[in-house]
Amino acid sequence: MAAATDVLFRANDAIVGGVTSGVNLGVKGVTSGVNVGVKGVAIGAKLGVKGVKGGVKGVKGGVKAIQSAGGFVKKNSKYSKFAWSSRITAPVIKLDLEISCHNLPKKDLLSQADAFCVLWKAPDRYAPTEEKGVPNQLPGRVEEEIGRTEIARATVNPTFKHTFRLEYIFHQEQTYVVRLYDEDLKYATDLKEHDYLGGCIFTLGQLMGAKGCSVAKKLLRENALMVVTGNETMETCEVLEFRLSAQDLVKERSLYEQRVVDRCNPYFRVEKLNKDDQSWEVIWKSEAVKRNTSPTWKEARLPLQMICNGDLHNPVKLTIWDYDKDYRLIDYIGFVESTVSELLDKANEKTKVRDEAKGKIEEIESKRIPVFTVSKEKKRLFGFRGTKLKSVGILKILKAQKSTIPSMLKYMSGGCSLDLMIGIDCTIANEERGSDKSLHYTTSQWLNDYQAGIQKLGSIVENFARGRNSSMWGMGARINGKAHDLHMFDDKLITGKDLLQSYDRNIGNNENFKQGQAMRLKPLIEEATYLTIRNCRSRQCYTILTVFTAGNIIDLQDTIGLLCRAAEDAPISLVIIGVGNRDFSDIEKLCRTDFKATLRDARGIPIARDIISFVSFKQYGGNAAEVILQALKVIPEQLVTYFTTNGIKPLPPVPAPDYSVLIDNLSKASKSIKSKGSKGSKGSKRSHSPKATGENEGLGPNNGRQR
Secondary structure, three states: OHHHHHHHHHHHHHHHHHHHHHHHHHHHHHHHHHHHHHHHHHHHHHHHHHHHHHHHHHHHHHHHHHHHHHOOOOOOOOOOOOOOOOOOOOOOEEEEEEEEEEOOOOOOOOOOOOEEEEEEEEOOOOOOEOHHHOEOOOOOOOOEEEEEOOOEOOOOOOEOOOOEEEEEOOOOOOEEEEEEEEOOOOOOOOHHHOEEEEEEEEEHHHHHHOHHHEEEEEOOOOOOEEEEEEEEOHHHHEEEEEEEEEEOOOOOOEOOEOOOHHHOOEEEEEEEEEOOOOEEEEEEEOOOOOOOOOOEOOOEEEEHHHHHOOOOOOEEEEEEEEOOOOOOOOEEEEEEEEEHHHHHHHHOOEEEEEEOOOOEEEEEEOOOOOEEEEEEEEEOOOOOOOEEEEEEEEEEEEEEEEEEOOOHHHHHHOOOEEEEEEEEEOEHHHOOOOOOOOOOOOOOOOOOHHHHHHHHHHHHHHHHOOOOOEEEEEEOEEEOOEEEOOEEEEEEEOOHHHHHHHHHHHHHOOOOEEEEOOEOOHHHHHHHHHHHHHHHOOOOEEEEEEEEEOOOEOOOHHHHHHHHHHHHHOOEEEEEEEOOOOOOHHHHHHHOOOHHHOOEOOOOOEOOOOOEEEEEHHHHOOOHHHHHHHHOOOHHHHHHHHHHHOOOOOOOOOOOOOHHHHHHHHHHHHHHHHHHHHHHHHHOOHHHOHHHHOOOOOOOHHHHHHO
C-alpha cells in the first residue's frame, strides 16, 4: 500500500511538473511569437513606408521623364499650368434642312398627291438604290429615322414647313436619305400603307458645298423633282469674348501642407452642365498666374455653342484652382455659378442719368466693374448635417461681350475654294517596291494606306473644290533614273477618284518610277506657299497641303522658318500623315503646339497661328476613315483664323440654281421620249413585249450597259 501511494505521488509530481514546464514553454513561445510579430510588424511598417516613399519618387520621376520627353504632361490636361487654346469656330455647325418638291405625279384619280417626307440617317457610303438612282421604297436596318414632315394636302409643288435641325461636321461624310410618300391610308404610321413617289441620297458635304447649299434630285417620274436646301443658323457664328480677374483669394491651409497664401498659383476652368446626368464638364481652362492672390488672366474667346449650346440661360460654372507644379493634389479654391446672359448683362450694364440741361433721363454705360462672390462649400460643425457656402474671394468681369465671326461655311457658300496639294513619300523607307511588304504595294482587291487615305481625303474636300485646282506630287522619287527632291505627277485634279487614279498611274503602274534614298519637305512647302499666295490674288481660296510619309524626312529643322512665314502670309495648312510603323517622334515634336515648344523662326518670333497637325495610321490601327477624320479636324479653325486675322470677309453667297428651267427641260425631254415611244410602237408589235426589250426583267448584260 505504501509503495502504491509513493508511485501515485510520484506520478502526480510528474504530471504537475510536465504541465508547469508546458505552460512555461507555451508562455515563452507566445512571448517569442509576440516579439517576432512585433518585429515583423515593425519591419513591414518600415518597408511599407519605404515603398510609399519609393512610389512617390517613382511618380515624380515619371512626371519628370514625361516633362523631359514631351515638354509638358498634357497640354489639354485639366491640371496643366498652360491655358487651352481659344477658338472661334463651333465644334459643329447647326443647320436647318428644308425640302420642297415640283411636278409630283397624280396617284389618285380624284385628287392630287397628299405628300409627306421622311428623313433617315445612314452610315457612310451607304447606297440603298434601285434603278435611276432612287432609294428603295422602305428603309434598311442600318438607317435611323430622324423625323417626318407634315402632310401637304392636294398639291403638285409642295414646300414643307417642317424643317430638320442637323449638325454638320466638316471632316465627316454624314449620309442622309429622304423618301417621299403619298398618303394613302390616313393616320397610318406604317410606310407600307402609302404610295412611294421617290427620294434622294446625299451627304451634308455635298449639300453645303453646292451652289446656294441646295441640291435637286429627280424622282421616279421623269419630270418630278425634289429640292433639298441647308440653311446655317446664326448661333453657330456667335462667340463670347471675356477676360476675368480675381481679388483676395483665400486658400485654406492643409494639415499636410503648410504653404503660405501668397504662393497661390490660381487658374480657372469654364464648366457647362450636362442635363442628361447633371454633371459638370470642363470645356476650357486658363493659364496659371504665379504667386498671386489677385490674378488677372488673359483674354479668351469661345463659341457660345461650346459654352452653353447656344442657350444663354443655361448654367455655367467658373471654378478657381491652385496649380501645383509637382502635380500633387490640385487644390480647389472656390466657384461662381452663373449664366452667359447674366455675365453679358452685368458687363454691359447701363446707368440712368438725368440730364438737367435737356430735362430728360439718358442711359450711359456704367464704369463699375461687375463682381461675383467666389464661394466654397464647407461642412457644418458640431454634427449639423449639410454644407454651407463660405466666401473665399471676389471674381471680376473685366470684359464680356458677344460677337459674330463668320464660320467656314460662310466662306465656302461665297465661293471660297479648298485646294488640295498631296505629297507622296517616294523613298526606300516604304520597303522594296516589288515586295508585298512595301507600303506602295498595290492590288486590285484592296487599297494600301496611301490609296485609302487619298481616296477618303479627296471625297471630303472635293465638295468644296471650285475648279480643277488639286495636284499630286512625289518627294524623293527617281524618274527615268534621275533623282527628284520634288516632282509633280499631275495637276488640275478635282475628285477623290482623280487623285486615286493619279497615284495608280504614276506610282503603282509606272515602270519608270523608282524609290529614292531620302525625302525633303522644304521644296514642297516652298512650292505650296508660292502657288497659294499667287492663287489667292485672283480668287478666294485656301490650300490644304497633305504629306503622306513613311518617316524618312531629313530636313525637318530647316522647314521651321518656312512654316513661320507661311503661317503669316499664305492661306495654307500643313497636314502630315504617317504611314507604316516607323518612329514618328521627330515629326510629332515639330507639330507640337504647347507653349514651351512653340515654333520660332531664326529671330525668335513665334509662329503667327497653328497650321501644322500630325496623325499616323499606327495610332488608329490602319483605319483610314479615322485617320483622315482626325487630320481634317483642325482645318475649319485654321481657315477662319487666317481670314479673320487678315480682315478678309466672306464673299456674297452664290445663289441657288433656277430649278424652274431644269423642270421645263425635264418636261420637254419626257414629252419627246413619249412621242418617240408611241411612234416606235406603231411600227413594231414586239416592242410591247417586256421579254423582248428587257424593260421589266432587270437582267442581262445589255440592260446593265444601258443603265
